[in-house]
Amino acid sequence: MSERRFWLRDKTAPSHRALEGMVGPLDTIPAYSHFVEGLYRGRQPVESWLKNLAWPELFKDWRPILIGPALAKDLADLDRPLPPLAPFTPPGATVSDLLGVLYVLEGSSLGARVVLRQALALGLDAGFGARHLALQASDGGWPHFVRLLDSADHPDMERVGRAAVATFDAMHQAMSGHVVA
Secondary structure, three states, X not given: OOHHHHHHHHHHHHHHHHHHHHOOOOOOHHHHHHHHHHHHHHHHHHHHHHHOOOXXXXXXXXXXXXXXXXXXXXXHHOOOOOOOOOOOOOOOOOHHHHXXXXXXXXXXXXXXXXXXXXXXXXXXXXXXXXXXXXXXXHHOHHHHHHHHHHHOOOOOHHHHHHHHHHHHXXXXXXXXXXXXX
């Protein structure tokens, strides 16, 4: 059992609840479209940072699945323009910082399974409108990430927690539409 994972869950609980509370029922195309716009606004800047990162040895060849391109295609399917991106200030480039950011991104794959069911009920699927959800739901990256978290050699867990909270907060800001255009 991952003590670090559960410590992070407790540390980030208020930020996680605040973000989850913004995602109401996605039972209409407009509600779902708004969700996808907010997710793109917040996720794309984080993924851009990850693409340019010098990855620590701990991660070997593993990388998170980047869903930004799929989100852009989903928005096009939904006849929505790409929204302006939200600001993302990287917390730092240490293993601890990266673990905190990845905790949020990889953890979102668990929620993607729930949202995918809602998207399917709207007539969307892996080929139209819900590509990003299908990618996240099929990845299996969460268990691998938890193993990485557990195997990290003495991460600064307070720093991991701060990076995770900062990432949740950046996503919350993006989902609420508060962006710098």
